[in-house]
């Protein structure tokens with residue numbers, strides 16, 4: 001990636017830098033054709049990917065909004081139903097208490113949110 005004169009510097013925290021660097025090196029080994037060859041380009045690719053994913057969620061799944069989450073639940077406001085869906089782990093799967101389902105649109109929305117990685121369970125493998 002060639003940076004233009006308008007490129008800006010951003011500082012990564014001491015906690016983030018080694019983690020991202022290790023992932024970049026791993027991705028270069030495992031999937032070299034899909035991984036940017038420069039660390040700066042790799043970080044830019046990740047940021048663009050996150051922004052595009054957010055835009056996708058806003059346009060393809062409109063009316064949903066994550067309004068809160070903790071280690072056990074995600075709360076998704078459903079404007080169409082004027083209700084709040086509570087997503088949790090139940091019987092080793094994601095579960096929507098509103099729909100009483102493992103495969104409703106609230107669960108699908110939750111899976112696309114980065115906060116899904118914060119859901120924890122003592123005995124469960126989500127994926």
Ligand SMILES: [Zn+2]
Pocket residue numbers: 085096097098099100101104105106107
């Ligand atoms: Zn649901």
